[in-house]
Amino acid sequence: MPATTVVPHLQTALTGPLLELESHLLAQNQEIEAWLRKQFKQTPAPFYASVDLRNAGYKLAPVDTNLFPAGFNNLHPEIRSLAVHAAQSTITQICPIADGVLIIPENHTRNTFYLENLFSLKTIIETAGYEVQIGSLMEGLDAPMIIELPSGNTLTLKPLVRKDNQVGVDDFFPCAVLLNNDLSGGRPEILENIEQTLLPPLDLGWASRYKTHHFQHYSEVTEAFAKIVKIDPWLITPTSVQCGPVNFKERSGLEDLAETVNKVLADTQQYYDTHNIGCKPFAIVKSDSGTYGMAIMSVQSSEDILSLNRKQRNKMASVKEGLHVEQMLVQEGVYTYEEIDGAVAEPVVYMIGNQVVGSFYRVHTGKEATDNLNSPGMHFQPLSYAEPGIMPDETQQPDSAPNRFYAYGVIARLALLAAAREIADAKGDLPPLEIQ
Amino acid sequence: MPATTVVPHLQTALTGPLLELESHLLAQNQEIEAWLRKQFKQTPAPFYASVDLRNAGYKLAPVDTNLFPAGFNNLHPEIRSLAVHAAQSTITQICPIADGVLIIPENHTRNTFYLENLFSLKTIIETAGYEVQIGSLMEGLDAPMIIELPSGNTLTLKPLVRKDNQVGVDDFFPCAVLLNNDLSGGRPEILENIEQTLLPPLDLGWASRYKTHHFQHYSEVTEAFAKIVKIDPWLITPTSVQCGPVNFKERSGLEDLAETVNKVLADTQQYYDTHNIGCKPFAIVKSDSGTYGMAIMSVQSSEDILSLNRKQRNKMASVKEGLHVEQMLVQEGVYTYEEIDGAVAEPVVYMIGNQVVGSFYRVHTGKEATDNLNSPGMHFQPLSYAEPGIMPDETQQPDSAPNRFYAYGVIARLALLAAAREIADAKGDLPPLEIQ
Structure with a gap:
């Protein structure tokens, strides 16, 4: 495979909060690495993980942390x-x-x-x-x-x-x-x-794990991290609310779910208003313990939940190997404003231990900026050594490829740290995030 | 800097013992890595090192191990x-x-x-x-x-x-x-x-260290390693003999030195004869504790020592910061048969901890295959990701770039292990090389 130097462009020019975020991360590279190193010393990283990110220009956040990553074949040889x-x-x-x-x-x-x-x-x-x-x-x-x-x-x-x-x-x-x-x-x-x-x-394993636990840990991690880099933690944290039990087949719990969706949309709208972000909020509703992009939908209002037809409800009720859907996660939707050849794309970052070992783009020609891209029809765009997300380059602009990917690597490792803390929590041994 | 995919060609086609060596290393990648890992567990690698290698086609050997490497700027960005x-x-x-x-x-x-x-x-x-x-x-x-x-x-x-x-x-x-x-x-x-x-x-530091100690350890390491990969250790080990004291200015010790050169040349000739290698043996005479390519000469007979003129003797007597030359190392010369654009070249491999982190070629347009290339006029050719010496590719020929560089990375790490054992020895705590 030839070296690819194609880095997707952001549809929106980076002039807002995210550019500021990237500048912050760059300027504080040493403090960030030292903080992460100490955190991973007290809560060791899982053996491996992959993290799906969404970059909306005004927000950069993980939307899925996979502790059993597939896709190693998509890393650039x-x-x-x-x-x-x-x-x-x-x-x-x-x-x-x-x-x-x-x-x-x-x-x-x-x-x-x-x-x-x-x-x-x-x-x-x-x-x-x-x-x-x-x-x-x-x-x-x-x-x-x-x-x-x-x-x-x-x-x-x-x-x-x-x-x-x-x-x-x-x-x-x-x-x-x-x-x-x-x-x-x-x-x-x-x-x-x-x-x-x-x-x-x-x-x-998903038999015991809830996504909301992960995002609760992630939220605590970003709260602590935001103090270090002096940013608004909202910039890197998706609002995530657990809701359930929901039984789509039997239509039970759908009103609660619709209400939760409304709440997440309203919270997001309020933030958008305060910060002059001219986008329409949306939410992602997904199984709190499933995977593989099944039982997942993008909604723009509570009506989208209440008006589900039988086929759509059946789809939401079926996850891999027949896992029973009960708890749902309602998550603030993060637009992806990255494109490759006109198709929407989202970065996926791979880590082994606490090290970023590569990234690729999940690209979907049949989807839009609000859609889940982990679905049939997606393809993958490996990224070469120019962008492994390890070497920021302060001589370049904050949104240049090495610097943008460094930012991706940092956010992915915050999600990794959340996973490490999930593991420590499961063992009943969760240390505080504050470190001297 | 653009990605360089220029890999020097060997002047001699690899059809002899070295091709066999590379095939062996490839086939036994797992055993080699496991053995090195265990060795570095019991004798930790120094923080960093660089190793100069010479590839003669029929022999691949380190000729200098630097525990204070400069040249990090020559690694490909x-x-x-x-x-x-x-x-x-x-x-x-x-x-x-x-x-x-x-x-x-x-x-x-x-x-x-x-x-x-x-x-x-x-x-x-x-x-x-x-x-x-x-x-x-x-x-x-x-x-x-x-x-x-x-x-x-x-x-x-x-x-x-x-x-x-x-x-x-x-x-x-x-x-x-x-x-x-x-x-x-x-x-x-x-x-x-x-x-x-x-x-x-x-x-x-060179104030206390002798190159012959390093090569003695290297020789013990390759002896043990050769048993693992079932090769003739000569293929990767340069004959190295200490000689001295020598005082070039006062002409004392030159006869002993000439005799040692003769012995090394004769040993090499004997090996060449047995293995049908049609090259003329040569030897490198260098300070046993100096560096920077000073006090070093390439000789083809004992006459080259005995006929040194005053200027040449003065040069051999002057090393960095006036370190007094007394002990000399006489080392079997290893031809370098690699060329970049017609100029002779030798690989230099960099390691941090026990990991190979990159290589470059030292190139000299004014030198020949028997010369020391670490001298004024040299330049450097960084090597890109395709050849960091970590990922052998068994689908390619043994002498393809990733495989040749994997071989270089293995030999460089054997020299690194020798340095680790030098450190352990200096602390009076040298464990045996045999490992269960």
Whole structure:
């Protein structure tokens, strides 16, 4: 793949609060890095994560933090060495004696995009110097399954087995077990109480996790961070309110949901008014514990909720592997004003340990600035080494590519820190954010 | 600077032992990385190092390991993020609580190349999120000296002061003190017995260090490594023999030196004969404790030593800051068969902690394949992301750029391991190389 130097342009010129934000982040690069380093020292980052960002020009915020990221195949091949280094230091910190890593993947054997991701992830960890085997949770798999990928590579899935308090494949029972399965289907019995280090811990699967918890932690993180960089935390924080239980099929809880939507829209309008932002507020309604862009809708009024037809309600009620929708998250919608060749785009930032290892744009030619882009028809635009989000360049404008991507990397790491604090909280060991 | 994809070609086609070596390294990537990881766990790598390599087609070997590397300005700007990440994790490991790093530089205030290096090094560590100040050992400096660099950047050198058992500038006395001064002039009194962490330790300055010790450790490392990858260790190890005392000015010790040269040439010839290598052996004679390419000569027979005229002898007797030449190192000469635009070139690999962070080529239009290239008239060719030496690509030929540079990164890290073992040895704590 040739080096891509295409950086999307923002439809709106950056002259407002965001330019100020980018300038702030640039000017305080050292304080920010020192603060993040101390935070991650007291609450270690999860093994990996990807964060979807939306850049509205006047606001830059994460809208989804994935602790079981797929899409490693979308990172530009030229920057994979960043991922290799980060994997090396992160695994060494977690399991100093590890020689091998067992990956537990999703069960999609027909989704070649996912399988290419799995191959890329495996290659990154192998290149870092670990034996990697893939142990599948798939029911009925009782022999190795060899899959030929479109890239010409081959992937072997082996049935995951448990021996005493360890899981593995064949005679491979390494100290580190990496989940690349978000456990929407529930906590697998085979993984309960294993002695090995499970990354991330079982409690962070969607079977136990709520998005609102994550955004509550994110909001606390940005509150503390905003004091450091002296900004309005609203600039980087999407209003997020839990609502439920909602049963779309049976139409129960829809009035409460409509009211919550109204409240989020009104709050946003008030902020827009005060700050002369001439946009129409919208909200995103999504399952509080689902993923994969399912059970998600963009609404501009409470009417959009109350007037849902049966088909739309059925769609909202169906999430991956039949997870039961009850709690919903109503989140302030953040416009994406980035475009690639006229199509709306949003950046997705990848991290291993506490290091940004690359980004790409999720692009959708059939969607608009208020839509969820994580839906069929999307494609990906890898970003090359010029924009890994690590090296701001103070000789350039605040909205130049290295500086904009540095800002993206900072916001993504705030979401990562929120995830780290979710993990600490799940273990009942959440330290204060204030640090001397 | 635009991305450079110019990778020098080898004058000789790689069909012999080196191609076999590269294939071996590629095929055993995981074992190699796991072995290096364990080695660096028991003997931590120095904070940074650069290694000069020579690639003769039939042999690939380090000829100089610099523990106080200059030249960070020659790394391609596009790959600096690798250095930033590596600096972050290395400093965190050494001084978990560090907020700042004090750099102690060389005293060359007129060498703008060196000062640009210092600026690059400072920027890398600042971008990693540390306050950086430069504390100079220069005599007579009693106020900050502000230097405008050709790049347009500005560097401020402040006089280094000692307060109790700490060194610093102004009121900046951080836990980490980084030497970028090779101490050829001796061990500065001001640095003795400080409480701070001095990187690398004082014992590794040229005032106390011998190159032959380094190559003795390197030889032990390659002996152990060769067993892992099942190669002939000669392929990656230059024969290195200490000889002295030699006093060039007074012509004492020259006969012993000539005899050592003869022995090294004869050994090399014997190996060439056995392995059908049709080259004429040569040897490099250099100060065992100097640096900067001074006091170094390339010889093809003992006559070259015995027939030295006064001017040549004076040159061999003068090293940086008047360090007294006594011990000499006679090293098997390794041809460099790499060329850029018809000029001879040798790769220089940079590492921070145990990670390769980039490479460049030292190129000299006025020299030949047997010459020392570290001399006036040399220039540098940075290498971009495609060749940082971290991501081998098994779908390509063993001598393709990513694979050749992976081999360079492995050999450079063997020299780094030798340096780590030199440090452990200086502390009287050298563990065995065999690891379970």
